[in-house]
Amino acid sequence: MLPLSRRLTSANFKASHLLSSKTSFSSSSHVLSRPTVEFIGLCSSGHLREAFERFKLEIWSDPNLFSHLIQACIPKNSLPLARQLHSLIVIAGCSADKFIANHLMNLYCEYGELDQAEALFGRMPRRNVMSCNILLKGYLKADNLEGARKVFEEMPDRNVPSWNAMITGYVQSKRNGEALSFFSEMHKEGFLPDVFTVSSVLGGCAGLRALYAGRQAHSYAVKSAFEPNMVVASSLAHMYMKCGSLGEGEAVIRSMPVKHVVAWNTLIAGKALNGSPEGVMDQYNLMKIAGQVPDKITFVSVLSACSDLATLGQGQQVHAEAMKRGATSAAGVASSLVSMYSRCGCLEESMKAFSECKEKDVVLWSSILAAHGFHGKGEKVIELFEEMQEKGIEVNEITFLSLLYACSHCGLKDKGVEFFTMMVERYELKPRLEHYTCMVDLLGRSGSLHEAEETIRSMPAKPDAVIWKTLLFASMVHKNTEMAKRAAEEVLRVDPQDSASYVLLSNIHASAKRWKDVSEVRKSMRDQNVKKEPGISWVEIKNRVYQFIMLDKSHPHYAEINIYLKELIAEMKLRGYIPDMGSVLHDMDDEEKEHNLVHHSEKLAIAFALMNTPAGSPIRVMKNLRVCRDCHVAIKYISEIKARQIIVRDSSRFHHFKNGSCSCGDYW
């Protein structure tokens, strides 16, 4: 057979066309002929080459068939194929056809080939709204907002979809303020917003936490009868929940006649946003009772809630369900799994979820780094990071945050400094306050207190209570009372409600026997109406979570736990345990102090778990505050005496106690 180009230019084209007239069809016909149907079928099932070879002649007689071919090219994700198609179209002399040119432009936009799209656009004799919108969306898809804006501004006329594209594009790039400006401009120019506009605008309001603007959009939606639209309704609910108005969000969802999976997910995410992981689990269960099938986004939210709650049993059940639905291959679900297992104390399972995911992205890589950092495996974090670099995986601010965090928790000061420099110089990433906080932690805890303080004083970001608290903690560890005092005062200047800093400040004064200062701190605590945050621990036994509050006598098992602990502590003392009175406030007598220590929530939880789980099984406890020095020593003894592995997750990391020692190497 002649090459196509030859056949085209050859004079016998017409003849060959006529020869095949039996199978040819007319473009004006409304009834699709059998070959057309067959051709479309081949295209949409991805058999492009076959479609082209078999229906060459039909294509010549009806160039619109090219459109089907072009559209079928998009999901094939093959740029070479697209280019071949383009040259065929040029050869066929159809490239000036407005309809085909638009399709081609769209094709190049899909592949991010904006130069090609621009070239086609430039050759168009008359640019209609449709062509402009296609190019506009191409720029938005490529995250090139400036390019999109230029096209938008130079458009001869616009329609509602043009405005919608701009609003959506800006919302998706988190430039919500500008998105809303487009909306008001659109309104001024007399365009009528549709459901698409309203949905995007609500997304913008959610991003800005702009409840007032969100309410206005809501009343517009009501007036225009858009509320029954599923997308509008879920956007509305999301907006309310993101703005902290959980009740209004729930009301919107309640009013939906049919709760679609997205509505459930919005509700679930809303519970998470408003700090209620228990609520997340409740809604997830209700969703399943209602017969709704969870999707990968459901799993992501629910698994994150499990990692907040540190309820391994529940997490495993959700994991099983996700596996059943084939959702674990998605990078998002894998990231949540990595984080959940790590935060529930099972690092091996994190690693398994990580390895099993085939399409790893930055977030998943950052999750596995953070997971190892959380367990004090600094060397492994560095090894994984190097692997990441070798493989040329994208690196972002959060990757570095995980890295720096790992270094500070493992005492790898030099490595941490090296990574911080690498981040700024090689990757040109701008450190955020969080990165500086990691550096202060890294420097301070490894003993370079002055460098740490200097970091705060010289950084471009405005210090918050957290960074000063980090310095405060480091100066307490290294017993630099002058610096601790300075840091505590800075914390309280930024956040006068910070109870932990009052307690630390009062302890500093007490250890220097400055009783007058102690009572002054106590007085300002009273004046500010600050209450010490009570220590709370949780332990999961047979899928039930038990909560223990420090000194809580109202606990139903208080009496038994008390007897058990007394015996245990007597045995510990025989082996050399001495209660560390320094971990208690200084204005009580020793007996009272010891009673206080014995009833720290983690000791209660561990005692309860020892009483209620089979010998030799590991115990996993979660605590809201950091483990105190005394408990840390005590748990080491308990792990030896009872021959149990005790895994404690405190507010900042994991401690694996085994045979009388802890994985953190007493550095925490």
Add this chain to the structure above:
DNA sequence: GTAGGGTTAG
């Protein structure tokens, strides 16, 4: 063409 999600300092 529009909606919901993941990693992250203390």
